[in-house]
Amino acid sequence: MTPADKPEVTRLLVREWGAVEVVALALGGLVDASALPGWLAERDGEVAGLLTYRTIGTSADLVTINAFAGGGVGAGLLAALVDDLRRTGGTRLTVTTTNDNxxxxxxxxxxxxxxxxxxxxxxxxARRIKPGIPExxxxxxxxxxxxxxxMEVR
Known part of the structure; x- marks a missing residue:
């Protein structure tokens, strides 16, 4: 993603997550996903997926991932992140989800x-921080x- 992608990233995060802020206790509370690095996947000129992440030392947290089209979009986004971590010396990738997912x-x-x-x-x-999380x-x-x-990244 580039700074020029921020309006589209913001629109997608609000559509998919209800806000640009994502909350998870593992992330330390509220995180502005629109301010993070990541990738937009495109297919036929349309956005097909979005991934955001943050790094802390040699570890990374996968903060958001959404695939809007099938055919391996999510797997491709994840592979891009893993490849980038390997290239930059990353050793560990963590993701948090909820029990219903x-x-x-x-x-x-x-x-x-x-x-x-x-x-x-x-x-x-998390609902105390972001009340819009559904029941x-x-x-x-x-x-x-x-x-x-x-995931251990080697």
Whole structure:
């Protein structure tokens, strides 16, 4: 992404996440995803996906990832991040999702992430910071807990 992409990144984050701010206890609370580095994927001149991340030393946090088209867009975005981390000496990639997000849990584990932590009832605290977080996920599963997954990048 470049600074010129910021309006589109902002629009997409608000559409997909309800705001540019993402909240997770693992991230230390509220993070402005629009201010982070990342990638926009394009297909046929249209935005097909967005990924944002942050680095701390040799570790990175995958903050947001959205694929708006199938056909491996999410996997391609993740591969770009992993390749960049390898190139720059990164050793570890962490992502946090919620217990209801079964599609993401499948995606991350297939990509090589391992379950690392469960923060029971963490979403209650997240809702105090960002009240718009819904009570139920897409499959009618109550959104309660944060699940952290880790990939060793070598």
């Amino acid at each position: 079964t599609r993401a849990l499948r995606f991350y584990q297939r990509a090589g992430f391992r379950l690392a932590a469960l923060r029971v009832d963490a979403v209650a605290e 139920l996920g897409d499959d009618g599963i109550p959104i309660r807990d944060e699940i952290e997954l880790v």
